[in-house]
Amino acid sequence: MMQKKLLLIVSIILNLVFTIHILYYSSTTWNPTWTNRAAAEAETVASFSCSGHGRAFVDGLGVLDGQKPPCECNNCYIGKDCSVLLKDCPVDANSGDPLFLEPFWMRQAERSAILVSGWHRMSYIYEDGTYVSRELEKVIRKLHSVVGNAVTDNRFVIFGSGTTQLLAAAVHALSLTNSSVSSPARLLTSIPYYAMYKDQAEFFDSAHLKFEGNASAWKQSGRNDNITQVIEVVTSPNNPDGKLKRAVLDGPNVKTLHDYAYYWPHFSPITHPVDEDLSLFSLSKTTGHAGSRFGWGLVKDKAIYEKMDRFIRLTSMGVSKETQLHVLQLLKVVVGDGGNEIFSFGYGTVKKRWETLNKIFSMSTRFSLQTIKPEYCNYFKKVREFTPSYAWVKCERPEDTNCYEIFRAAKITGRNGNVFGSEERFVRLSLIRSQDDFDQLIAMLKKLVYHEEDVPSENFMYI
Amino acid sequence: MMQKKLLLIVSIILNLVFTIHILYYSSTTWNPTWTNRAAAEAETVASFSCSGHGRAFVDGLGVLDGQKPPCECNNCYIGKDCSVLLKDCPVDANSGDPLFLEPFWMRQAERSAILVSGWHRMSYIYEDGTYVSRELEKVIRKLHSVVGNAVTDNRFVIFGSGTTQLLAAAVHALSLTNSSVSSPARLLTSIPYYAMYKDQAEFFDSAHLKFEGNASAWKQSGRNDNITQVIEVVTSPNNPDGKLKRAVLDGPNVKTLHDYAYYWPHFSPITHPVDEDLSLFSLSKTTGHAGSRFGWGLVKDKAIYEKMDRFIRLTSMGVSKETQLHVLQLLKVVVGDGGNEIFSFGYGTVKKRWETLNKIFSMSTRFSLQTIKPEYCNYFKKVREFTPSYAWVKCERPEDTNCYEIFRAAKITGRNGNVFGSEERFVRLSLIRSQDDFDQLIAMLKKLVYHEEDVPSENFMYI
Ligand SMILES: Cc1ncc(COP(=O)(O)O)c(C=O)c1O
Ligand SMILES: Cc1ncc(COP(=O)(O)O)c(C=O)c1O
Numbered sequence: 027m028m029q030k031k032l033l034l035i036v037s038i039i040l041n042l043v044f045t046i047h048i049l050y051y052s053s054t055t056w057n058p059t060w061t062n063r064a065a066a067e068a069e070t071v072a073s074f075s076c077s078g079h080g081r082a083f084v085d086g087l088g089v090l091d092g093q094k095p096p097c098e099c100n101n102c103y104i105g106k107d108c109s110v111l112l113k114d115c116p117v118d119a120n121s122g123d124p125l126f127l128e129p130f131w132m133r134q135a136e137r138s139a140i141l142v143s144g145w146h147r148m149s150y151i152y153e154d155g156t157y158v159s160r161e162l163e164k165v166i167r168k169l170h171s172v173v174g175n176a177v178t179d180n181r182f183v184i185f186g187s188g189t190t191q192l193l194a195a196a197v198h199a200l201s202l203t204n205s206s207v208s209s210p211a212r213l214l215t216s217i218p219y220y221a222m223y224k225d226q227a228e229f230f231d232s233a234h235l236k237f238e239g240n241a242s243a244w245k246q247s248g249r250n251d252n253i254t255q256v257i258e259v260v261t262s263p264n265n266p267d268g269k270l271k272r273a274v275l276d277g278p279n280v281k282t283l284h285d286y287a288y289y290w291p292h293f294s295p296i297t298h299p300v301d302e303d304l305s306l307f308s309l310s311k312t313t314g315h316a317g318s319r320f321g322w323g324l325v326k327d328k329a330i331y332e333k334m335d336r337f338i339r340l341t342s343m344g345v346s347k348e349t350q351l352h353v354l355q356l357l358k359v360v361v362g363d364g365g366n367e368i369f370s371f372g373y374g375t376v377k378k379r380w381e382t383l384n385k386i387f388s389m390s391t392r393f394s395l396q397t398i399k400p401e402y403c404n405y406f407k408k409v410r411e412f413t414p415s416y417a418w419v420k421c422e423r424p425e426d427t428n429c430y431e432i433f434r435a436a437k438i439t440g441r442n443g444n445v446f447g448s449e450e451r452f453v454r455l456s457l458i459r460s461q462d463d464f465d466q467l468i469a470m471l472k473k474l475v476y477h478e479e480d481v482p483s484e485n486f487m488y489i
Numbered sequence: 490m491m492q493k494k495l496l497l498i499v500s501i502i503l504n505l506v507f508t509i510h511i512l513y514y515s516s517t518t519w520n521p522t523w524t525n526r527a528a529a530e531a532e533t534v535a536s537f538s539c540s541g542h543g544r545a546f547v548d549g550l551g552v553l554d555g556q557k558p559p560c561e562c563n564n565c566y567i568g569k570d571c572s573v574l575l576k577d578c579p580v581d582a583n584s585g586d587p588l589f590l591e592p593f594w595m596r597q598a599e600r601s602a603i604l605v606s607g608w609h610r611m612s613y614i615y616e617d618g619t620y621v622s623r624e625l626e627k628v629i630r631k632l633h634s635v636v637g638n639a640v641t642d643n644r645f646v647i648f649g650s651g652t653t654q655l656l657a658a659a660v661h662a663l664s665l666t667n668s669s670v671s672s673p674a675r676l677l678t679s680i681p682y683y684a685m686y687k688d689q690a691e692f693f694d695s696a697h698l699k700f701e702g703n704a705s706a707w708k709q710s711g712r713n714d715n716i717t718q719v720i721e722v723v724t725s726p727n728n729p730d731g732k733l734k735r736a737v738l739d740g741p742n743v744k745t746l747h748d749y750a751y752y753w754p755h756f757s758p759i760t761h762p763v764d765e766d767l768s769l770f771s772l773s774k775t776t777g778h779a780g781s782r783f784g785w786g787l788v789k790d791k792a793i794y795e796k797m798d799r800f801i802r803l804t805s806m807g808v809s810k811e812t813q814l815h816v817l818q819l820l821k822v823v824v825g826d827g828g829n830e831i832f833s834f835g836y837g838t839v840k841k842r843w844e845t846l847n848k849i850f851s852m853s854t855r856f857s858l859q860t861i862k863p864e865y866c867n868y869f870k871k872v873r874e875f876t877p878s879y880a881w882v883k884c885e886r887p888e889d890t891n892c893y894e895i896f897r898a899a900k901i902t903g904r905n906g907n908v909f910g911s912e913e914r915f916v917r918l919s920l921i922r923s924q925d926d927f928d929q930l931i932a933m934l935k936k937l938v939y940h941e942e943d944v945p946s947e948n949f950m951y952i
Contacts, residue, residue, distance in 0.1 A: 030493065030494075030497065031493075033497060034493065034496060034497045034500065037497060037500035037501055037504055038500050040504050040507075041500055041503050041504055041507065044503075044504065044507035044508070045507070059532065059599075060532070060535070060598035060599040060602060061528035061531050061532055061599075061602055061604070062528075062599065063599050063600070063602065064528075064602040064603050064604040064818075065524035065525075065527075065528045065604050066524075067604070068524050068604035068605075068606055069522065069523070069524055072523070072606060081608070083609060083610055084603070084604075084609075084814065085610075085622055085624055085625070085813070085814045085817050086624070087616075087623060087624060088624075089624055090624050090627055090628055090631075090817075090821065098616045121613065123611075123612045123613055123614070124611065125611060125612060127611070128608050128611055131606075131607035131608040131611070132607070132608050134607050135523035135606065135607060135608075136522075136523040136524075136525065136526050136527075137526065137607075138606070138607025138608075139523060139524055139526065139527040139604060139605065139606055139607055140527050140547070140604070140605050141524070141527040141528050141530070141531035141547075141602060141603070141604045141605075142531075142602065142603050142604075142605060142811075142815055143531055143535060143594075143598065143601070143602055144594035144595070144597050144598060144600075144601025144602055144818075144819065144822070145544070145591050145594040145595050145598075145601075146546060146547075146780070147546055147548075147780040148586075148587065148588055148590070148591055148594070148777050148778050148779060148780050148781075149586045149588060149779060149780055150584065150586055150773075150779040150780060151586070153550075153561045159548055160550060161548055161549070161550060161551075161552055161553050162548070164553055165553055168553075186805075187650050187782075187804075187805035187806075187808075187809065188805055188806050190803070190804065190805055190806050191804055191805045194803070194804055222803070225803055226803050229799065229800070229803050230693070230695070230803075231695065231696060231697070232693070232694065232695065232696070233694060233695070233696050234694070310613075314611050315611050316611060316612060316613040317609070317610040317611050317612055317613060317809070317810035317811075318611075318809055318810060318811055319650075319805055319806060319807065319808065319809045319810075320809075336692065337692070340653070340657070340685070340688055340689050340692050340693075341650075341653065341654055341657055341804055341805075342649075342650035342651055342653055342654045342782055342804075342805065343650075343651055343653050343782060344782065345650075345782065345809075346650065346780070346781055346782045346783075346808075346809045346811065346812040347780035347781060347782075348605075348780075348781055348809065348811040348812050348814075348815050349809040349811050349812060350548070351547065351548045351811075352605055352811050354548050354552075354553075355527075355607075356607065358553065359607070
């Protein structure tokens with residue numbers, strides 16, 4: 027009798043507990059509806075570990091046929107789960123693919139994700155009739171203010187499909203203000219320089235522009251006549267050597283375009299907020315999202331801004347709305363803590379890489395690296411080393427005239443110095459790629475440097 | 490006693506039911522983790538109804554400051570929830586913003602959403618080293634095959650930030666094959682034409698290209714000498730008048746570029762699969778996603794393809810990876826049922842709009858519309874009307890020399906015929922905008938047409 031009574035009481039209490047549980051659960055958990063499929067797909071794909079040497083993406087090969095997207099393995103790793111490391115595999119240290127920041131974004135998974143609905147901003151324009159998200163513009167101004175690397179007051183902000191598009195737009199706009207003079211504007215820069223400037227100018231082959239090369243040489247030549255219109259591109263920190271640069275030329279005939287793609291705490295002390303007429307920045311090197319194709323410019327002069335805007339309109343009618351949405355979310359994460367997490371991570375990673383690299387090169391008499399004196403960084407509030415994106419390596423032996431080939435024979439693909447308008451005695455090695463790429467680079471560099479004595483350089487061709 | 494026993498049994502059964510419910514629920518529902526925030530945000534924003542006359546977006550004004558994104562109201566609607574219709578508000582029938590397809594994508598919410606992770610494809614390139622998603626290329630070929638509007642065999646597929654970028658790339662590539670001849674290639678098309686062709690050619694002001702205009706006039710002129718290099722742009726169906734077009738010129742000195750932005754069942758009978766040297770298509774007019782900035786080209790000649798590819802590389806280094814991911818998902822939905830749902834919806838919508846329009850204009854002697862004879866459509870397997878994106882309206886009264894102004898005085902903003910290289914006696918009205926825009930257009934048109942008798946045209950300026 028007592029037992030039965032007890033059983034009844036327990037049973038009823040249990041019923042109450044269940045009821046409360048169910049009520050509570052259904053009121054506090056959010057029940058995904060139409061976002062369910064996309065979210066579940068993303069979670070599934072993200073859960074593939076690919077042995078830590080690759081990743082799967084929701085748009086991987088075969089998904090159209092209903093297959094699970096495969097692991098896309100890092101260089102030198104193969105196998106279904108990227109678990110097999112190829113032996114003696116050639117190292118890729120060529121392009122500036124900024125994957126060193128990928129681990130940061132994986133850690134920020136929740137805060138950095140976006141869900142794009144099928145009807146997201148189908149219009150050509152935003153509500154204000156422009157191609158530019160005002161919220162994104164706002165967060166960009168905020169970013170510069172928290173990092174302290176650029177003045178944005180009294181500046182127009184312009185967006186492009188990568189700094190690449192803005193470079194073309196800016197050079198075009200600057201060359202167009204040249205109407206009164208009959209000869210084309212000369213495009214000048216410092217050697218070594220980022221090859222895109224030359225390639226664009228030569229490819230578009232405009233009647234208004236001619237790539238001329240070295241600004242210092244121009245300055246000393248008789249052609250520096252204060253009449254010929256000149257556009258100087260200043261890349262600071264410079265690609266490939268990481269140095270802070272200043273304009274070489276001035277005068278009423280000179281227009282200056284600053285490419286600040288690398289002026290972020292990952293790579294350089296922030297010595298002052300830049301305050302130039304025309305400055306360009308790149309998401310690729312800020313957050314590492316090169317695939318998103320997003321860059322922006324700060325432009326003082328309204329007429330130049332309008333010409334650039336027209337260039338963007340006539341080449342792409344603005345930047346993809348999906349991209350703008352994603353960039354807004356990413357930069358929201360960045361400015362959320364004043365850039366603290368991302369720049370500490372980025373600087374920490376590149377610094378560690380430079381320490382490893384310096385250690386190896388310090389044992390070499392055959393190869394040398396660029397050196398730049400530390401400077402005070404207003405962002406980290408301390409004197410800090412430069413930690414450029416690239417190692418700019420010089421082959422010191424007289425017979426090593428082609429440094430790129432020396433490295434290639436040692437299974438390291440860099441980028442030839444002559445691509446930057448410099449000598450073949452230089453080669454650029456990218457240090458901002460994935461950790462796997464860097465680790466492989468280090469392994470191969472060790473072989474190369476530690477065997478300097480026993481392997482004369484001529485023999486490298488046969489290794 | 491019996492009651493107690495019954496109570497106990499019921500209670501135990503209830504407990505069992507609860508247990509099973511909880512077990513089942515937690516095993517079959519997927520528990521979102523890192524995608525939770527993004528998905529919840531998207532769901533919340535999508536739930537704002539904005540009275541059916543606007544929509545909110547996750548990147549709306551104020552979200553950076555933690556505010557809920559506001560309703561962005563359709564033209565002529567105001568208020569926090571877009572519930573207030575302004576009286577006598579000017580109608581926007583100007584741009585070809587393809588919002589007529591927005592309701593379709595809202596209905597396809599679940600299938601068309603994507604979740605973009607913070608580390609989605611950060612690299613400049615895909616696994617194969619290109620800027621092009623192979624899955625997206627595959628679904629585009631599939632799309633043409635299910636619609637039957639283009640042959641894709643033996644074609645390179647090239648992506649651009651809108652057809653806009655591809656137009657510039659194609660014209661540039663075609664003009665470059667002109668090296669042996671000293672005079673620039675002439676860019677020709679048919680009148681009326683899409684203004685972008687002229688604007689691009691004039692803005693880039695290349696030494697290799699000159700916009701010349703009317704292909705038929707050129708053909709009859711003495712300059713048609715079989716030597717001067719010529720690029721003819723064929724827009725079919727044509728913007729603004731919706732007619733199917735064929736090339737006017739031929740000869741060894743002629744290169745033809747086909748702009749098939751509107752060759753989809755929404756707008757035109759699919760008379761045959763096109764099989765040209767260089768054909769361009771636009772996502773803007775296929776799925777209505779103009780904001781995504783995506784277009785593609787089918788290119789037969791490898792050298793031309795490579796020149797276009799280089800143009801894309803040097804102006805933007807390919808198309809945003811977020812965009813490519815979204816487009817893949819959208820086109821997956823489209824081809825999933827052979828295009829049946831979207832093209833039935835699209836054609837149905839535009840057809841209904843044309844019926845309304847035709848009814849109004851049939852009562853007018855003052856204004857006339859273009860007419861195109863129905864043709865057999867291989868996609869719908871029946872003879873069907875043309876349902877072009879735009880009404881190409883002619884003002885028939887001798888004194889109505891500026892048709893654009895006549896409509897503007899009647900509070901309808903179209904696009905002046907002279908923008909298309911045609912006469913001011915024509916005005917283009919866009920029919921593919923939102924339903925609200927169309928409804929307002931119809932309301933204003935009725936006023937205009939039904940009062941033809943009592944209001945002489947001179948007086949329109951004072952209404
Ligand atoms: C100096 C410099 N400017 C611009 C760019 C291009 O940037 P984006 O990826 O934004 O087009 C690069 C890329 O490496 C660069 O090194
Ligand atoms: C004939 C034609 N071609 C190309 C385009 C541009 O398309 P997209 O939005 O893909 O740049 C348009 C847009 O209206 C058009 O009418």
